Amino acid sequence: MQISARGDYAVRAALSLAHAYPALMSAQAIAQDQNMPRKFLEAVLADLRRAGVVRAQRGAEGGYTLSQSPRDITIGQILRAVDGPLAGVRGLRPEETQYSGAAENLPNLWVAVRSAVREVVDEVSLAELISGRMPAHVRKLTTRPDAWQPR
Numbered sequence: 486m487q488i489s490a491r492g493d494y495a496v497r498a499a500l501s502l503a504h505a506y507p508a509l510m511s512a513q514a515i516a517q518d519q520n521m522p523r524k525f526l527e528a529v530l531a532d533l534r535r536a537g538v539v540r541a542q543r544g545a546e547g548g549y550t551l552s553q554s555p556r557d558i559t560i561g562q563i564l565r566a567v568d569g570p571l572a573g574v575r576g577l578r579p580e581e582t583q584y585s586g587a588a589e590n591l592p593n594l595w596v597a598v599r600s601a602v603r604e605v606v607d608e609v610s611l612a613e614l615i616s617g618r619m620p621a622h623v624r625k626l627t628t629r630p631d632a633w634q635p636r
Contacts, residue, residue, distance in 0.1 A: 495529045496560055509548030511547070555615065558611050574595050605626070
């Protein structure tokens with residue numbers, strides 16, 4: 486799975502907002518907190534607002550806040566809000582793919598990949614990520630001998 490810059494920035498911005506929740510944070514404050522370009526961040530925040538993940542308040546005392554408690558927002562929701570479906574195959578959803586011959590069972594693998602990604606990003610909330618107390622099955626994945634090794 487490839488996490489885009491947009492997805493990375495969205496999760497990091499949401500974590501800043503979760504840490505401040507329920508207080509408002511300006512785009513400038515989030516950008517400084519996460520060391521990211523404000524203009525790009527503003528576009529990401531607009532996507533998150535359209536998806537209902539964050540709320541914006543205008544004015545001198547305005548800013549952004551999460552639309553729900555950090556324990557009710559998953560990393561998967563955030564990634565989908567800015568990048569669309571989690572797993573795609575040449576622009577198709579895994580279940581929409583069709584192959585013949587030796588590759589006829591490949592859609593099963595693509596669906597399994599999507600399912601595995603969901604088991605992580607849809608099971609971890611912003612609150613869990615901030616606290617470091619992620620679900621046991623997610624923590625276990627990080628302890629595998631080769632988990633931190635590049636391939």
